[in-house]
Amino acid sequence: MEAKEMTNSQPAAKDTVVEELTPQRSEAKRIFRRLLKNRRAVVGGILLLIIILMAIFAPFVAPYDPVKQNIRNRLQGPSREHILGTDQFGRDTFSRVVYGARISLRVGFSAILIAVVVGCLLGLVAGYYGGMLDNIIMRIMDVLMALPGFLLALAIVAALGPGMQNVILAIGISYIPSFARLMRSSVLTVRELDYVSAAEALGSSDARILFRHILPNSLNPIIVMVTLSLAGAILSAAGLSFLGMGAQPPTPEWGSMISSSRPFIRVSHWCVTIPGLAIFTTVLCLNLVGDGLRDALDPRMKDVG
Amino acid sequence: MLRYIIRRLLLVIPVLIGISIFVFLIMHLTPGDPARLMLGESAPTEQLEQLREELGLNDPLPVQYFRWLRKALRLDFGRSLRSKKLVTDEIMARLPASAELAVLAVAISVIIGVPVGILSASKPNSAFDNVAMVGALCGIGMPAFWQGIMFILIFSVSLEWFPSSGRMGGWQYYVLPALTLGTRSMAGIARMTRSSMLEVLQQDFIRTATAKGLARFRIIFVHALRNALIPVVTMVGLEFGGLMAGAVLTETIFAWPGIGRLVVEAINNKDFPLVQGTIMTFALVYALVNLIVDVLYAFLDPRLRVRYN
Secondary structure (H helix, E strand, C coil): CCCHHHHHHHHHHHHHHHHHCCCCCHHHHHHHHHCCCCHHHHHHHHHHHHHHHEEEEEEECCCCCCCCHHHHCCCCCCCCCCCCCCCCCEHHHHHHHHHHHHHHHHHHHHHHHHHHHHHHHHHHHHHHHHHHHHHHHHHHHHCCCCHHHHHHHHHHHHHHHCCCCHHHHHHHHHHHHHHHHHHHHHHHHHHCCCCHHHHCCCCHHHHHHHHHHHHHHHHHHHHHHHHHHHHHHHHHHHHHHHHCCCCCCCCCCCCHHHHHHHHHHCCCCCCHHHHHHHHHHHHHHHHHHHHHHHHCCHHHHHHCC | CHHHHHHHHHHHHHHHHHHHHHHHHHHHHHCHHHHHHHHHHCCCCHHHHHHHHCCCCCCCCHHHHHHHHHHHHHCCCCCCCCCCHHHHHHHHHHHHHHHHHHHHHHHHHHHHHHHHHHHHCCCCCCCCCCHHHHHHHHHCCCCCCHHHHHHHHHHHCCCCCCCCCCCCCCCHHHHHHHHHHHHHHHHHHHHHHHHHHHHHHHHHHHHHHHHHHHHHHHHHHHHHHHHHHHHHHHHHHHHHHHHHHHHHHHHCCCCCCCHHHHHHHHHHHCCHHHHHHHHHHHHHHHHHHHHHHHHHHHHHHHHHHHCCC
16 A cells, blocks of 8 residues: 555656756746646636636637527527527527626636635735734634535625625625735744745835735645635526526526526436536535645645645 | 633633624614514604604614513513524524534534545545545535536426425425535535545654554554544544535525524514524524534543643
């Protein structure tokens, strides 16, 4: 057993040595090469790319208008005209799922953008200045973490009212604390390093130290977290829409498609199964890429993290 | 140990105060006049004014908050706007159903998740490990509400093995909801157990045990597992949060009469006292579970105990 593990880890160790001996290759390239060796991450990445392209070129990919009804064709199984069948209003499921990718990806990216920007800023400030400011910021983060993320988002949407904008805001807020905590802890590590003291001694401004020196050097864990949080955000948004608190019909959003077609599941399950598979695939791919990135950015964490 | 528990208890208080402010504000963040929201658009002005006076909505916000908090501390969240029953009674009536489901889901996820994680870690990169870990990732990526519907489609509609909704009438009613709710945590726990085991297996005392010529089985189950399970306990606590969120969706799918479904109904009905009460209950339960987990953690890990004594 031990011997087998040795053989498994040996080529990896050799690669690391070779990589370290060739400084001309940039860090990003090295990470990318390591990522390419991870079969799961590559499969996830390719599928994810296809989903993103599908979302961008939705009008060209989708054979039908996603909201146009055709009652005579309702609740059909797959056929030559409708490869994934139709829903209770005779709308083409495939076209709706393709357009749904736009919504889910936009919601995920927007929510995480809010979380990253606000969370990282708060974390930077808390970690760098410390003291009172740190205390206040982190206690507020503790309060936001007193509810599990999805429930916090649910409560915020309950207060702001249903709708996609509010869902983005709510999910964004629910992810702020994790980014703030992560950023703060990396700042605490990085700020003790010599080059930060050197920059301070040279009289660099706080903003310059924070954004030129500390931020770029705490980026790796943030990138991994962004990928994994995107998966969570998409899942939460679909869940909120499923409960009727996000996208409203006839918007082709995956979660709301499942909830509105659910009563007809005994007649035709395609309009429920397919949007769910779409959510599942997207989230799975993001998780695969996220796991792969974590291993590639920090090879020591491989098989452990 | 006692000092640690007390310290940990004291830390919960400011968080609960913070969350109570947030919960109180839920009603006041909503655009529009709460009184009008409660009575509807067509309510006459006198009636609105009367309700406002009754609810104390004309007082400054801090005054309103402290009045609300004083009652909330006695677990009095007012009456539901819909059913006119006490919010506390409504919640208490729903809590047992949720608790049953949560306990079952945790049990399923630990009973399956931990052994899978151990097996995966004992032969990393084997076929079993690969299948189990891809399976675990699938479990994490699966939307609970969709999984529930698929379970109903397969096991209720097609195979007719288990009922699709309700709770009363025997164990069959528990199978699908508990499995749906437990899947995600099962996956998380399997992943955590695996990585925690792998970390422990690299440590010196394991090498010593191997050098002593102990059986691999004994090393894994006696030496490694006890150490590896410590972070898994925390994970169970964390997963409990996900479980509460999952309960909202799972209970909605299976028409399960728990507080997860209650909060959705309350939000859809704009029943603010009930929303406040249920969200506060979720926060309290979450805080309590985390407290128990932290204490358990200190209990399991003698290194931590020493630090606080």
